[in-house]
Amino acid sequence: MTINCKGELIDLSSPKIMGILNITPNSFFDGGKYKTDNAFLSHAEQMIKDGADFIDVGAYSSKPSAEFVSEQEEIERIVPIIELLQREFPKTHLSIDTFRAGVARATVEAGASIINDIAAGHLDSEMLPTVGELQVPYIMMHMRGNPQTMQSMTQYTDLVKEMNIYFSERVAKAREYKINDIVLDPGFGFAKTLEQNYELMSKMELFSSFELPILVGISRKSMIYKLFDITPQEALNGTTVLNTIALQKGAHILRVHDVKEAVQTREIIKQLSI
Template sequence: MNCKGTLIDLTTPKVMGILNITPDSFYDGGRNDSEQAIIDKVKQMLDEGATFIDIGAYSSKPNAEFVSEAEEIGRIIPVIDLLIKVFPEIIISVDTFRSEVAKAAIEHGAAIINDIAAGGLDNKMMETVAKYNVPYIMMHMRGNPKTMQSLTQYDDIIKDMLYYFSEKVNCARSLGINDIIIDPGFGFAKTTEQNFEVMNKLELFQMLELPILSGISRKSMIYKTLGTTPQESLNGTTVLNTISLLKGAKILRVHDVKEAVEAIKLCNAVYS
């Protein structure tokens, strides 16, 4: 991956730390509500071994509150500016499905666009990513955060997802996007059972010959299965992160960086 001239080798999996700057995210909403809290959180994640920091200013949890484009930009740009000032070498990913937010973020120093809709909610997104020549994370989702949980009917979920990604990748390639990462979208337009089916067959997505990002950190597929809460889901997250690694994931997107880095180190020790 070429991130603003820095080449990231994904031969060894990497960790993407989550920085939510929304008041309503399912796990850490409202925690990062001051400059110092943001700096402290990002410093901790970088010190623990995060390669990327993924900033989100619009919660994508089911039935999330609507945020205007102007408000999303107003939330995210000051944070990008702050982090680049404090951590000049930081590699920032921006979690957005809007091309104007992506454009503003890249112009202020973001290096990656992480799009939950793979261009499906903004037909200018891929053109924008291609224009600025940044890596593009495309996720599998149907509908939008308000409707996705009603769109879980599949003939064969793995085949449907592979077809979805094939179309999206072809479109991205035709526009000249070089670095593409695929995200199966655990929790997005999928039942709990479907999430586990996708995890069970995650290695099949390697046929796309692209890096796979696994984002299961503290999600409901863990805490509903265990009968706990997001706050009690770190151990379950580590278990599924480990399974993801064994099935070929190259990026773990997580709230808890230290434990994800440890999972990578131990998997590498086994296979080296």
């Protein structure tokens, strides 16, 4: 199982680690922590040294209480950082966390390799045609509504069955636009209650029927810290436990804040299969 990143075939038969680089001032875990070019570069460099295979860059927080950011402001925030990272780390593949086609186009033209869309094209009708034209891998996530409304849309008759229907429709639509490399993201924490997140994790292997790579992003999320009544800063241990389970259930990419710990988790899982 491979994806084509700017002409390089990335083999996902060995799971990959995607480090998170938030350039938003209000992300739930590290918002505002990195404010200068040097800070962004230093953090990216550390993640690369720790073993990140991809860096996922986001300029618009998707947490429920995040304020609106215009498309132009999102582009102005993120494109200079993409250009900076490409200049300093040209061999590192950059993923862009956006649901806007205009941002996708601007960042790929600046050197990004992957588009990571929380809305699977639902929030911008031009996203799928744009990604098809750009011919980059596309991560499509399961979500209902938008970041402001998703937590009021958690009523399911059969969570996994309805998610399978959702992905079947979105994959078919993506194929219409000649999107070749598709990655599925179950969307932990998006339009799902705490209990539904754990149900989803327990049944995650059921998505293997699509024969597509699966990305899991549970790093320091509320399904961990609300369970124990702790803060996101205290949720690394729970993150590692869930990343371990995700790998055992077939995850191909882990999207994480803590790269070193995720790499160690992956290596231990590899030893179990030797």
